[in-house]
Amino acid sequence: MQKAINRKDYYGGALMVLVGLGAIYAGTDYHVGSLSHMGPGFFPAALGGLLAITGLLIALSARSGQPSESVPGEGHGHGLPDLRGGVCIVLGILAFLLLGEYGGLLPATFAIVFISALGDRKNTVKQALILSVLMSLVAIVVFWWALQLQLPLFRWG
Amino acid sequence: MDLWYGFGVAFQWHNLAWSFFGVLVGNLIGVLPGMGALSAISILLPLTYVMSPVPAILMLAGIFYGSQYGGAIGAILLNLPSHPPHAVTCLDGYPLTKQGKGGTALGITMICSFFAASVGIIVMIFASPLLVEVAFKFGPTEIFSIMLLGLLAGATMSRGSALKGVAMTLFGLLCGVVGTDVNTGTIRLSFGLLDLSDGLELVAISMGLFGVADFLMSVNRMSIIGSGAKLKLRDMRPSKAEMKTAFMPMVRGTLVGTLFGAMPGTGPTITTFISYALERKLSKTPEKFGTGMIAGVASPEASSHSKTQVDFIPTMSLGIPGDAVMALILGALLIQGIQPGPQLITEHPDIFWGLIASFWVGNVLLMVLNVPLIGVWVKLLQVPYRYLFPSALFFIAVGVFSTQNNLFQIWEVLAFGLIGALLMTLEFSVAPILLGFVLGPMVEENFRRALLLSRGDMAVFIEHPISAWFIGASALLILVQVWAFLRRGKKKNKGNSEQLQTA
Numbered sequence: 001m002q003k004a005i006n007r008k009d010y011y012g013g014a015l016m017v018l019v020g021l022g023a024i025y026a027g028t029d030y031h032v033g034s035l036s037h038m039g040p041g042f043f044p045a046a047l048g049g050l051l052a053i054t055g056l057l058i059a060l061s062a063r064s065g066q067p068s069e070s071v072p073g074e075g076h077g078h079g080l081p082d083l084r085g086g087v088c089i090v091l092g093i094l095a096f097l098l099l100g101e102y103g104g105l106l107p108a109t110f111a112i113v114f115i116s117a118l119g120d121r122k123n124t125v126k127q128a129l130i131l132s133v134l135m136s137l138v139a140i141v142v143f144w145w146a147l148q149l150q151l152p153l154f155r156w157g
Numbered sequence: 158m159d160l161w162y163g164f165g166v167a168f169q170w171h172n173l174a175w176s177f178f179g180v181l182v183g184n185l186i187g188v189l190p191g192m193g194a195l196s197a198i199s200i201l202l203p204l205t206y207v208m209s210p211v212p213a214i215l216m217l218a219g220i221f222y223g224s225q226y227g228g229a230i231g232a233i234l235l236n237l238p239s240h241p242p243h244a245v246t247c248l249d250g251y252p253l254t255k256q257g258k259g260g261t262a263l264g265i266t267m268i269c270s271f272f273a274a275s276v277g278i279i280v281m282i283f284a285s286p287l288l289v290e291v292a293f294k295f296g297p298t299e300i301f302s303i304m305l306l307g308l309l310a311g312a313t314m315s316r317g318s319a320l321k322g323v324a325m326t327l328f329g330l331l332c333g334v335v336g337t338d339v340n341t342g343t344i345r346l347s348f349g350l351l352d353l354s355d356g357l358e359l360v361a362i363s364m365g366l367f368g369v370a371d372f373l374m375s376v377n378r379m380s381i382i383g384s385g386a387k388l389k390l391r392d393m394r395p396s397k398a399e400m401k402t403a404f405m406p407m408v409r410g411t412l413v414g415t416l417f418g419a420m421p422g423t424g425p426t427i428t429t430f431i432s433y434a435l436e437r438k439l440s441k442t443p444e445k446f447g448t449g450m451i452a453g454v455a456s457p458e459a460s461s462h463s464k465t466q467v468d469f470i471p472t473m474s475l476g477i478p479g480d481a482v483m484a485l486i487l488g489a490l491l492i493q494g495i496q497p498g499p500q501l502i503t504e505h506p507d508i509f510w511g512l513i514a515s516f517w518v519g520n521v522l523l524m525v526l527n528v529p530l531i532g533v534w535v536k537l538l539q540v541p542y543r544y545l546f547p548s549a550l551f552f553i554a555v556g557v558f559s560t561q562n563n564l565f566q567i568w569e570v571l572a573f574g575l576i577g578a579l580l581m582t583l584e585f586s587v588a589p590i591l592l593g594f595v596l597g598p599m600v601e602e603n604f605r606r607a608l609l610l611s612r613g614d615m616a617v618f619i620e621h622p623i624s625a626w627f628i629g630a631s632a633l634l635i636l637v638q639v640w641a642f643l644r645r646g647k648k649k650n651k652g653n654s655e656q657l658q659t660a
Contacts, residue, residue, distance in 0.1 A: 009318075012583035016324045023331055023346075030343055036613030040338035040345055043601045044331060051327040058320050081578055085376030089369065089550065093571045096554045100564050105555075112554055113547045120543035121377050131544055135551050143555055150562040 009062030016055025023048025088119025104154035109139040163510025166211065167518050175212040176515050179219025180522050186220075187227020188534060194224040194482045202489060210493040211507055215515045217489055221482060222516075225465065226270060226523055229458055230534050233262045235549070236371060242461045244367065244588045245429040249446060249453030256449050261395050263534070265403050265451060266458045267527060268395075273411040273459035274520045277466025280415050281513055297606035298617055302627035304600050307427040309634050310434045312589050319638045321585050329590035332357055333597020340605065352565040361566040362594055364553045365573025366587045372546045373578040399451055406436050406452040410459030417460075418467025426595050428464045429457035430588075466516060473501055473509060 027045025032038075095111035113135040117128035143149040166172060179201075186197040197220050205213035232243035233250035246266075253262040308330075312322035335346045336356030347353035395403065413432040436456045437446045446453050472483045495501070501509055557566045577587050611617035619625045 008583050012321065012324075012580075012585060015583065016328075019328065019331070026346055030338075030345060031341075034613060035608050035615070036611075038605045038608065040341045040343040043604070044334045044345060047327055047331050047334070051324060051331065054320060054324040054327060058318070058324060061318070061320065080582055081373040082377040086373050086578075089372055089376065089546075090571065090575070092547070092550060093369070093554065093567065093574075096551075097564055097567055097571075100554075100558070100567075109551055109555075113551050116372075116550050117543070117547040119376055120546075123543045127544075128547075131547060135548055139551070139555070143559075147559070149555065149559055151558065 007062070010059050013055045013057070013059025013062060016058060017052045018055075020048045020050070020052030020055055023051065084121065085119040089116050092116035092119070100151065102155075105139055105144060105149065105151045106136055106153045108151075109136050162506065163512075163514035164518075166507050166511030167215070167514035172212050172215050172511065172515065173518065175208075175216040176219045176519050177522055179216035179221075180223040180519050180526060183220035183223025183225075184227045184523070184526065184530070185223075187224030188230050194221050194228065197221075197224040198482065198485050198489075202485070205489055206492065210490075210495055210505075211511055213493060214486070214490065214508060214512060215519075217486055218512060218515060219519050219522075221486070222270075222274070222462070222465065222519060223523060225461070226267070226527070229266045229270070230263060233266065233454070234259050234534065235545075236367070242426045242429040242457070244363070244426070244591055245433045245457040246454055247367070248433070248588070249448070249450045252447065252449035253451070253454065258449070260531070261399060262451070262454050263531060264395050265399065265455050267524060268400075269403065269407045269410070269455045269459040270462040271520055271524055272407055273414060273461075273463035274466050274516065276411045277415060277418065277463035278513060278516050280418075280463075280467055281470055281516075294623065296621075297603040297610065298621045298624045299627070301600060301603040301607050302618055302621075302624040302631075304427075304596050304603070306627045306631045306634070307431060308593065308596060308600070309631050310431050312592075313434065313634060313638055319642070322589050325580070325585055325587065325589040326593040329593020329595075330597040330600065332362065332590065332594045334601070339598070339602065352563070356598075357594070358557070358560060358566045358569055359591075359595065360560045361557050361569035362573050363591055364557055365570040366577040366590060368549065368553045369570055369574025370577025370581060370587065372550065373574060374581055375542070376546065395451075402451050403455040406456035407459045409435060409439075410456035411463045413456075414460035414463030414465075415467050418464045418470065426592055429461045430592055432456045432460035469512070473512075 024045050025048075027041040027043075027048055030039060030041030030044075032041040032045055092112045092115035095115055096108045099108035099111050110132045113132040114128050117123050117131050118125070123131075140153065144151075144153055167176070182201065183194070183197050187194065198217055201216070201220060205217065208216070228243045229246055229250070232246040234254050236247050236251040250259075250262050250266075253259060308326050309323075312326040313319040331346070333356075335353055337344050337354050344354045410432045413435060414428050417428040417431070433446075433453060433456060436450075436452045437443045440446065440450070440452060442450075468483055472487055490496075495505060495508065553570060554567055557570050558564060560566060580587055607617060608615070617624075618628050
């Protein structure tokens with residue numbers, strides 16, 4: 001188990017190094033300038049450098065067998081997200097984006113609730129349907145009527 | 158005294174009614190996951206165009222602390238900080254809920270916020286001129302140094318390794334860089350997307366990192382958020398022992414909030430992070446933080462509420478808003494044709510003193526309102542997770558959309574949800590990202606300005622006495638971390654070898 005934790009630190013550190021290097025690369029693309037006259041690229045490049053160093057330290061401390069502190073009491077596990085749930089949540093948000101653009105508030109609301117509800121293995125299609133209808137009512141009463149959200153209930157194209 | 162005049166203004170029935178309306182609506186909106194003070198005020202801002210200045214500003218202030226308290230409810234019961242300062246409240250408030258003590262946590266929050274707000278109001282009345290003078294001494298050098306200290310404190314307070322906390326803070330600072338550079342107009346790190354030229358949206362980031370990422374991690378792993386324990390009004394009254402544990406953190410949090418409120422540029426988020434870090438450092442059982450410590454709820458909540466009150470000092474008397482919400486209120490004043498500044502107190506005493514008096518009235522209203530309503534909020538606990546997260550997802554999508562009436566923000570939510578899930582899988586704590594993001598632009602701005610003034614001489618940060626204090630404290634913080642890290646390493650190694658022997 002300990003090995004698994006260390007490997008996570010290793011990957012995490014590597015990820016930070018990558019992001020840091022990316023920021024340095026992007027920063028040098030803009031004008032870096034000097035300390036007294038900093039260009040727009042100075043700050044991101046400096047941050048990237050610091051981030052890369054920190055990432056290196058994280059990876060090194062993982063390598064030297066320094067066990068990372070366990071994180072107690074967190075509300076969720078630390079494995080990768082559940083596949084079905086994760087995919088449905090992402091699809092639900094994408095559906096909201098698509099239907100919000102081309103369909104309006106009502107279909108978008110229905111889609112995001114319905115699709116993401118199906119992500120939970122204990123929800124039946126009927127339950128998901130009822131929930132999405134209820135939320136659509138909330139969308140109409142609270143957001144469209146009371147708060148006058150700037151998104152029409154329906155729109156075409 | 159002027160304050161009596163203020164109470165006279167606040168108690169005029171229509172002002173009182175608007176204040177009540179603001180508190181009620183703010184509370185309602187604040188409880189909705191995904192909707193914080195920022196969205197609540199922006200949604201109701203158009204309403205103030207047709208109102209006269211005094212009730213308008215009283216209503217906005219009411220929305221502000223109503224939603225702030227509502228946000229604490231969301232953070233404690235649902236682990237959803239709709240307003241960034243509550244990210245810290247989640248750390249210990251949510252574990253308390255899972256232990257079936259959500260009612261107690263809410264009760265403590267209520268008492269703390271009322272106490273802290275009262276202290277903040279008194280400070281605002283008596284110390285306004287003094288604090289304004291101190292704030293005037295802050296140049297870019299000092300502001301940069303205090304932000305550095307705040308960032309370091311925030312990074313090291315995150316659970317798990319301090320190094321990872323620093324990495325997350327840096328990542329947050331980088332997120333703050335995205336958008337148009339104020340000095341040159343260069344669009345940076347926008348990946349060619351025009352919508353990113355205004356920078357990332359704060360609400361979108363916090364909803365992604367704390368809402369969507371958490372759903373991704375918890376889906377099919379959790380059935381009910383609360384332990385299903387029934388909560389009654391009685392449960393909200395903390396026991397004497399709990400009050401005792403909460404009392405000192407409450408006082409300390411209030412002090413931290415008051416101190417930071419006087420400094421323009423330090424938002425409430427940094428304040429709550431620092432007060433939480435302080436409690437953890439002072440605690441006899443720092444390792445228990447994050448598992449449901451009452452001190453971890455009491456202190457940040459108290460600090461954010463006293464900070465909120467004191468924050469009105471720079472906003473009203475200097476015209477420098479402490480954070481985005483203050484900026485919105487400032488904007489509302491400008492729309493009314495009132496220019497906040499040193500002249501405000503003399504030119505518009507009805508607004509200044511009326512506002513102060515209405516703070517107190519509003520906080521009383523908030524308390525009265527939440528005693529009966531708390532049962533409703535607690536009912537949220539009984540909703541099974543499989544119904545809750547799809548609904549919350551919808552509220553997040555609509556709430557984020559409403560901040561700018563732009564669907565693009567929802568893309569940001571999705572992106573940060575995925576980033577957050579990845580980082581959590583790798584055991585990073587995501588809260589410092591938010592702190593870095595909020596302070597990022599200000600840190601850069603002040604860093605550049607300070608070095609421009611000193612002609613590139615870095616020594617300026619130690620040469621200014623106030624700044625030198627902050628830098629010294631930051632250095633001390635790093636040293637303590639390094640020392641603790643080395644010592645812990647030795648201990649752990651020893652423990653491991655012992656385990657091996659017994660195995």
